[in-house]
Amino acid sequence: MNNKEISVIGLGSMGVTIARLYLEQGYKVTVWNRTAQKADALVAKGAVLARSAAEAVRAAQVAVMCVYDYRAAEAILAMEGVAAAMDGRLLVQLTTGSPSDARDAELWAHRQGATYLEGAIQAAPDQMGQPDTPILMSGAQAVFREAEALLKVLGGGTVYLGETASAAAAMDLATLSTIYGTLLGFMHGARIAEHEGFDVAEFGRIVAGIMPTFAAFLQHEGSVIQSGDFKISQSPMRISVEATQRILQTAEDSGINTEFPAFAAGLFKRADAAGLGGEEIAALIKLLR
Ligand SMILES: NC(=O)c1ccc[n+]([C@@H]2O[C@H](COP(=O)([O-])OP(=O)(O)OC[C@H]3O[C@@H](n4cnc5c(N)ncnc54)[C@H](OP(=O)(O)O)[C@@H]3O)[C@@H](O)[C@H]2O)c1
Structure with missing residues (x-):
């Protein structure tokens, strides 16, 4: 995984940022997105646009996927040739999902002969690539250690949560629960302040x-x-x-x-x-x- 080649599948606001960060670090970046035009700016910066998701997977040892949700991810992984192309490669799934989504995705990857890491990005696109950008990761330790340098490109605040692939998704969901609980209390507090005329x-x-x-x-x-x-x-x-x-x-x-x-x-x-x-x-x- 030292050959500085990577494929990025999904070019929404997060995927574009991920691809750009790898380009900036001198990686050969192959990209694929359902809507191909979203690759234009990246291609202008040196990325290679694959003609299919399978071609993107074949282009590098590591495929980073970041799409809207796991239903979108599953639709892409079910496309022609993708499963066969995964054999012997690493799938880094950065799409936000539930713990069971992560478990299923790891099983799927292993069935194709691929290794798998699950990631939960706890930052907005413009906060990516910073020394403290928080990204939760889980999956086989040996695979994580091998991919660590490559993951650091996305953020220095990577936290490895252990071998159970669903850990990143579970901790991300638990973090979100904290945020929404606090937010609800804040909203009620705002209503108190407003009602009391403050x-x-x-x-x-x-x-x-x-x-x-x-x-x-x-x-x-x-x-x-x-x-x-x-x-x-x-x-x-x-x-x-x-x-x-x-x-x-x-x-x-x-x-x-x-x-x-x-x-x-x-x-x-x-x-x-x-x-x-x-x-x-x-x-x-x-x-x-
Ligand atoms: N943006 C953030 O602030 C942020 C922060 C933390 C985590 N994340 C996570 O990162 C992931 C991507 O977020 P984003 O902000 O990049 O989303 P986005 O801008 O809405 O982009 C969605 C991506 O998913 C693709 N997609 C959606 N449905 C699809 C389908 N059925 N088949 C194939 N491709 C499909 C889109 O392709 P098209 O271009 O063809 O529509 C696009 O590449 C999400 O899981 C999100 O939770 C985002």
Whole structure:
């Protein structure tokens, strides 16, 4: 994998960026996309446009795929000649998918005689190729080690999560869950600020200020869950039982939307009723199990 040849399949905004980064590092880059015109700018910079997906796979030892979703990826992998061309090559799947998508894709690749790595890009196209660009990777360790230099072109923040191919997709989904949970709470918070007549941009700045501390707090709670020791170490569950009830009560009193606090307060109330009130807040996971 030191011969600096790579094929990039899928030229959406992410795929174009991936191909450009390899060109900039002096790779011979072969590209293929369902809509061929999207390759024009890359071809002008030296990329080779394959006439078919199979031709693209044959052109290099490594094929990086990054398309809209796994249904699109499966459609491409089912195209004429692609499966046969995979034999002996490495498929790096950077399309975002579910853990089961990743498991199926690895099985498919192995059946064709190919090796497989799964990746989840946790950055936007214009953040790619930076020393800290976060990309989660999983799959056979020996394959990852061999491809490591090639993957570093996409970002220096590559995290290898182990041999189980679905790990990258699972951790990516878990990260997204955190983002959406935080976002929902932020939206309700914005509604409180707005309803009380305060500057929502100022609220945004306050939240940004607490994020480093909040991140450290979440990291601690993750370690508590992993350790299984839920005795109070930072934040007793009971504080959150009361806090979420207060957010709900305030929403009801003010007549603003109650969906988010009703959900959150309901969960903490059930945790308290289950006898978890005197444990670390991370014990909420026992309710979710
Ligand atoms: N963009 C981001 O900020 C970002 C960040 C992290 C991860 N990702 C992930 O990266 C992947 C690609 O994202 P993107 O932003 O590049 O998407 P995009 O700009 O919407 O491009 C989608 C790509 O998928 C292809 N495609 C869609 N349906 C297809 C089908 N049925 N058959 C063949 N090709 C098909 C498109 O081909 P055509 O050009 O022919 O339509 C295009 O190459 C996604 O899984 C996304 O979740 C993106």
